[in-house]
Amino acid sequence: MAHYSVIGRRTPRTDAPEIVTGEAKYTVDIVLPGMLRGRILRSPLPHARIAAIHAEKAGAVRGVLAVITGADTLKQKYGYRASNYDEYGLAVGKVRYVGEQVAAVAAVDEDAAEEALSLIEVEYEELPAVFSPEEAMREGAPVIHDEAPNNVSYAPRFHWGNVEEGFAASDCVREDTFVTQAQIHCSMEPHAAVAEFAGGRLTLWSTTQGPYALRKDLALTIGLAEGNIRVIKPRMGGGFGGKREMFASDFCAALLAMKTGRPVKIVYSRTEEFIASRQRHPMVITIRTGYAKDGTLRAKDCTVIADGGAYNSRGPGILSYAGASLASLYRIPHVRYAGYHVYTNNPVGGAFRGYGSLQVRFADESQMDLIAEELGMDPLDVRLKNVVESGDTTASGKKITSCGIKECLLKVAEESGWHQKRRKKQYGRGIGIACNDYVSALRSLYEYDSSSALVRPNEDGTVDFFTGASDIGQGSDTTLAQIVAEELGVLLEKINVVAADTRMGVMDLGSYASRVTFVAGNAAKKAAADARQQLFQHLARRWSVPQEKISCREGAISVRGRDDLFLSFAEAIAQLLRKEGVFVVGRGYYDAPSEMVDYRTGYGNSSPAYSYGAQVAEVEVDMKTGQVKVLQVVAASDCGRAINPMALEGQAEGAIVCGLGMALAEDRLSEGGRTMNPTFLEYKVPTSGEAPVIRSYPIETIDPEGPFGAKGVCEGFQVPTAPAVANALFDATGIRFTELPITSEVVWRALKSRKGGGDAS
Amino acid sequence: MHLKPFAYHRPLSLAGLWDIMDKAPSGGFILLGGGTDVLPRMGQRLLAPAALIGLKNIAELKVIEREGDDVFIGAASALQHVRESELVSRLFPALAQAAARVGSPQLRHMGTIGGNLCLDTRCLYYNQRQGPGAFPRCYKKGGDRCHVVKGGKRCYALFSADTPAALLALDARVCIGGAAGKREAPLNEFYRDDGIRSRDIGEKEIVLGIKIPGKPVRVSAYLRFSTRAAIDFPLAGLAVSVEKSRSGAFVNPRVAATGICSRPLRLAGLETLLAGRDVRREITEEEWGDALKELRPVRHQGISPAYRKYLFGVLMQRARARLVP
């Protein structure tokens, strides 16, 4: 390891000072000459036909320049795959959830825009609505989309091996059902967009996790050629999956700018974030598992019913990945899966850190403990016995290369004092374990899973690094810059990151599926290697030395065995540029060597590598009030290589706290499809006061395909938290909680009903 | 947060204040302590005052001082100031403890005790930005129904400020003033169980401060339960005080709760239970269950009435333990 000078070091994010001093500029800070403010009118009803919209009065308000409705659009649906397109930029004909975008206005200021909104008259014919997926699937339920008469928009059926055989060969079989809630992303920065239209070309600054994907959605729905659309992602304050696709803010800002000829800015309010962005799919998960007396898993049969809300969004992909995750962590030869993505009149389910596998892992990891309990085994041992190993090909076709799941489990057990603490039982205190696997990119939507990069050294020794990748707050710009600096042999501070702008021509699919470090990182590494190679080639010719003898480290070029030949990187580049007319421009392209998942069978090696993680949670329960205090979470993650251990810790901490929120408190309260708690006061995101001690440890397995051996880890960190807490609660109280969130009232009720009423102590 | 334009007055004296209030159109202004509740409500479009009158520059409203045996706390005193006051923590621990639990450090530095006393009631149907999917107007929004208590004849919005419970348990009196003069009333009479107007104060009056008797000397404590440690209102808050005595018995106990109904409430049942009893004696669940029989909390914040009621019992058990000398 000692031979690396940039990677592997605890490195503060290069933009940290700007962010913490408030100097950093976000989309909301963009001001353009003549810019208008846009606002969106949203549906007050969960399900209704739009009979008419009267916008005349709104249009007549002083300062209002444009009012648009679905009638002013191409009425082109968009969504996941073409076969799943079901959503409009502005509602056409019908609204399907409270908060759906119905009209938008652009005005000289917020006051005029707000007044105009209040003057738009929409005639609705209310339709019967349905809010639970089980009811929506019933015969005679209101039909939300004509294309899906039973409200099931996507129903993957996977079967790998033969579960009947597997169950027949099992000593025991158990079936359990688990329920998870709607969780809301709560990015600090709300969705925002600024659009400018001039000369037939559109420029859109947007809070997006993927400028190229957003450009596609925009081109499709507003009818401009992709080449005439430039999407720029400014600095971002969080995404977590909630900014994957086009939002009404993007669509309406673009259209209003085109209509008025003036720039338009739209920023979501916190209320809009809560009611009209996306949420984690609530799921009902039933798992039947067959296993041998020694704890060996034999077969798994799982049904997932997901509340998709009013539209597909990334739902189909999420339902597929939920199913795929059943067969990739443990060795199970026989797995069957039936998923249902069900339309309801709730807010739209979408991508969220964990992407469906999180809900399934909550169920599966809880059931692993139930199995351990039944067999009288240590939950750690049941896991160690079943986890996949390097060299495996899973029943679902995943080829396991580097794999540190055992090391992760053993590490968290050791660091948490697992064995001692389990032996020393103390009523009201408990310890629980859970683990996970995760992809490092996912080839499911496009035929390619690629990224590209350019590395262009300047004559002063700084290096412009162009990447399509989107740093959405996770700090990937720093990580990628570290990779470039290491590969090129220069100091980190010499790298200027220019990122996420479709005009630069370095494409990337976006920040999702924990793919940035792996895919964009490999592209960056290749671009840097290409630049170095070009430079060294010239120097080799000039000095008449073999190219392999030249190296560059921390900006100093030297030649092995030739102490007389020495040049700084800056000088070398300057000489080439000034005197020889040589532009060193490194190009890098990487397409993950994975297979397209067959979406009918779910079979395929969808990711170039798999990362792993394990967590131990320790809890203390107030046996009277039911309040749960999480004392400590110990996490280990097989990240391949920790390019930046500090960034890794940051990801662990953020994800674990988000996982704790899901485990214990966060819930979208709703009534008649309306979100009842659309504020940070009433939607209980944990504060630093609830954050436990978090200790996280990297397990380095040095993946053969990853950049310097690294794998993707950011999403995985959130996956085992909730089941680890539920398992710890079982240890503390003897009660198995199968529904999230496990609020204090839920615990109180459970304690009380076990005691048969009265004092729960 | 984008707000409608409004005038902002910052009088430097009470005389200046009366003058501004006198000239203001009735209902056109709102008094501003720290603004930690007024401003969010303005942002949610629940309030749209023509003018805000800030009280924080009036020196007389910011004192914490002895008045004979009593202690007077000016309404514009910041909660942080109250919490850190040596006088308060020595004589009225329940108040210091309650002030310490409000919101977060930022809110305690901005928020005043007057604002905390006059804090409006809260309800999920009301305290959110009027937007898509608004429910039909309820009483508090000028409508004709209540969504929390279906068929209810009044507003049941929840009072959940922290310090009023402590102040009730400390037998505090509220000092009210206006251009016409000053009056004083037991704090208990200041509140009523009405979600729309939970405080008895005239449109052109203000709370000048609070007066807490230093004699007889009381031992007191405030405990609360909330989902989060900070940035969260109490789901249940309970203050207890008892006259200091050699006997080790509860002499003239006071128990007051917040988060129970539309006002901070003295819990007579618990007071009766405690009176004369040895402080060291545990309170059983059966006992407090009986003593709280009369309470009828309604469903708020997704919390069931049964659980809320139970929390008060647990708080009572735990508060007692704090009073043991």
Ligand SMILES: Cc1cc2nc3c(=O)[nH]c(=O)nc-3n(C[C@H](O)[C@H](O)[C@H](O)COP(=O)(O)OP(=O)(O)OC[C@H]3O[C@@H](n4cnc5c(N)ncnc54)[C@H](O)[C@@H]3O)c2cc1C
């Ligand atoms: C996120 C958050 C969390 C919170 N958590 C808590 C909590 O845990 N506990 C709690 O008790 N509160 C909480 N609050 C509410 C609020 O911050 C506090 O109650 C604070 O004490 C209010 O004081 P203020 O001076 O800021 O009030 P303001 O907002 O200035 O005023 C509140 C009300 O009192 C009136 N008022 C103010 N001063 C006077 C006066 N002298 N005479 C007459 N009327 C007056 C105002 O007109 C207004 O109606 C929270 C608020 C937020 C935003």
Ligand code: SF4
């Ligand atoms: S308690 Fe009833 S009347 Fe009062 S705010 Fe809530 S819904 Fe409205």
